[in-house]
Amino acid sequence: MLRQILLPLLWLLASVTISSANNLTVSFSADTVHACLGEVFELAPNISGGNAPFTYDWNTGDTDSTLQIIPTQTFTSISLIVTDNLNNSDTAYLVIHALTQCVYPGDANGDGVANNSDILNLGLAYGNTGFLRPNAHLNWIGQPSPSWNQIFPDGINYAHSDGDGNGVI
Numbered sequence: 001m002l003r004q005i006l007l008p009l010l011w012l013l014a015s016v017t018i019s020s021a022n023n024l025t026v027s028f029s030a031d032t033v034h035a036c037l038g039e040v041f042e043l044a045p046n047i048s049g050g051n052a053p054f055t056y057d058w059n060t061g062d063t064d065s066t067l068q069i070i071p072t073q074t075f076t077s078i079s080l081i082v083t084d085n086l087n088n089s090d091t092a093y094l095v096i097h098a099l100t101q102c103v104y105p106g107d108a109n110g111d112g113v114a115n116n117s118d119i120l121n122l123g124l125a126y127g128n129t130g131f132l133r134p135n136a137h138l139n140w141i142g143q144p145s146p147s148w149n150q151i152f153p154d155g156i157n158y159a160h161s162d163g164d165g166n167g168v169i
Contacts, residue, residue, distance in 0.1 A: 022049045022050055022051050022084075022086075022088075023049045023050075023088075024047070024048075024049045024050030024051075024082065024084050024088045024089065024090045025047070025048050025049055025050075025090050026045050026046070026047055026080060026081075026082045026090040026091065026092040027045065027046045027092050028043065028045060028046065028092055028093075028094045029046065030094075031093070031094065031095065032094070032095045032096075032097055033094065033095075033096055033097070034096075034097050034098075034099060034134040034135065034144040035071050035096050035097070035098050035099075035144055036071070036098065036099065036102035036142045036143070036144045037071055037072070037073075037074070037098040037099060037100045037102075037144075038070060038071070038072065039070065039071075039102060039142050040068055040069075040070055041068070041069055041070070041071060041096065042066055042067065042068050042069075043066060043067045043068075043069065043078065043094065044065070044066045045065075045066075045080055045082065045092055047082060050082070050084035050086075050088060050090075051084045051085050051086050051088075052084065052085065053084075053085055054082050054083065054084055054085075055082070055083045056080060056081075056082055057080070057081040057082075057083070058078065058079070058080050059077075059078060059079040059080070060078070067080075069096070071096050071098035072098075073098065074097070074098055074099075075095060075096070075097060075098070076095070076096040076098065077093070077094075077095055077096075078093070078094045078095070078096060079091060079092070079093050079094075080092050080094075097144075098144065099144035099145060099146065101144070101145050101146075101147055101157060101159060102142035102143060102144055102145065103133060103142070103143050103144075103145040103159055103160050103162070103165070104140060104141070104142055104143070105137075105138045105139070105140065105143075105163045105164065105165075106118060106163050107160060108121035108122045108125070108160050108161040108163070109121045109152075109154075109156055109160065110156040110157075110160045114140075118161075121152055121156070121160070121161050122161055122169065124152060125150070125152075125158050125161040125169040126169055127169065128148075128150060128158055128161075128168075128169050129167055129168050129169070130146075130148030130149065130150070130158055130159060130162065130167055130169075131145070131146040131147075131148060131159070131167060132165060132166065132167045133145045133146075133159070133162065133165030133167075136164060136165020136166070137165075138163075138164065143165065145159040145160075145162075145165070146159065147159055148162075
């Protein structure tokens with residue numbers, strides 16, 4: 001008789017402990033990210049807690065753990081619902097702010113190559129300042145950049161001459 005009472009009680013306590021210790025939370029590293037318009041961008045969620053395996057339901061219809069997207073408009077809203085094997089779920093939201101101008105570090109003339117042809121633009125723009133490039137790095141990847149107020153005679157924006165993204169040439 002005692003066994004019939006204790007076993008269900010122990011099972012209940014164990015299940016409460018498991019579910020409260022594994023609260024599923026899903027997030028992105030930021031609420032808004034910058035990307036280059038028309039260039040591939042990958043999103044990966046941060047997941048903590050929960051019980052693997054997980055299922056992924058992006059508002060784009062994708063079901064992979066990461067999402068590769070090519071922004072085709074200036075603002076894109078993304079949402080992701082992650083569900084664990086106990087049917088717990090959480091949702092994360094993100095806005096992609098796509099900029100039309102992408103800068104490759106060292107490509108001061110905007111031709112997609114960093115070489116001696118960039119030196120003229122670096123010389124013309126030397127000492128000028130402008131906007132910081134969000135999340136700037138030196139990897140050879142197109143990086144979204146706000147336009148500066150100055151342009152070269154050939155129409156290329158001075159932002160291309162800011163190789164490291166610090167706002168100073």
